Amino acid sequence: MLRLWGRQSSINVQKVLWCLAELELKEGADFERIDAGLEFGINRSSEYLSMNPNGLVPTLEDGELVLWESNTIMRYLVRAYDVKQRFSTDIATQSQSSKWLDWQLSTMWPPLRGTFLGLTRTPEAERNYAAIKKGYQDTNVHLAMLDNILSKQSFCSGDQFHIGDIPLGLCVNRWILLHQAFPEKTGPKADLIHIDQWLKRLEDRTHYSEIAEKELNMVKLD
Numbered sequence: 001m002l003r004l005w006g007r008q009s010s011i012n013v014q015k016v017l018w019c020l021a022e023l024e025l026k027e028g029a030d031f032e033r034i035d036a037g038l039e040f041g042i043n044r045s046s047e048y049l050s051m052n053p054n055g056l057v058p059t060l061e062d063g064e065l066v067l068w069e070s071n072t073i074m075r076y077l078v079r080a081y082d083v084k085q086r087f088s089t090d091i092a093t094q095s096q097s098s099k100w101l102d103w104q105l106s107t108m109w110p111p112l113r114g115t116f117l118g119l120t121r122t123p124e125a126e127r128n129y130a131a132i133k134k135g136y137q138d139t140n141v142h143l144a145m146l147d148n149i150l151s152k153q154s155f156c157s158g159d160q161f162h163i164g165d166i167p168l169g170l171c172v173n174r175w176i177l178l179h180q181a182f183p184e185k186t187g188p189k190a191d192l193i194h195i196d197q198w199l200k201r202l203e204d205r206t207h208y209s210e211i212a213e214k215e216l217n218m219v220k221l222d
Contacts (some may be wrong), residue, residue: 023077036057071101089164099164
């Protein structure tokens, strides 16, 4: 049985859980999930660090194979477990999907991550609100580019849903929740109609709604 280490509130664990759901792999039957990170600890234990020296989540065990890095885990799961061909095996579609996986990590996520951590993990006295707002506004710019792409196609990779949509869908969900919770700290949220329509397609055709957060995971800071 597959074993996944990581708490459900982690956006990177959510990516893997969404991918597993699309592959019709169910927790308890097809894979075991072990809470790790933040309030659950474990991720700094010697046992965990022997698997994932970064001390981050998620980590996936599949027999003797151990993987970390959420986007790599998704790529592996699709290649190893997509027996019903939920995801296209066409090389062009796969490459388009992979492009968005890389863009999410390198370009779109860093500024939004700074805003998220600043508002949910950083003590009030230590918050840099100028940097928090800038991160959010930079995310508006990046998502406007994605919105333009989605004005011409149904999903990030083209006309079919693929794993490239997964991290972006979760990032956009967090972008929305941050503005709902802290509108005065984030500044205005861009009005992006094509992203709204894409999210509706994700809700209707995928397991997005089962995985996406309904509210922000706030860490109590005393």
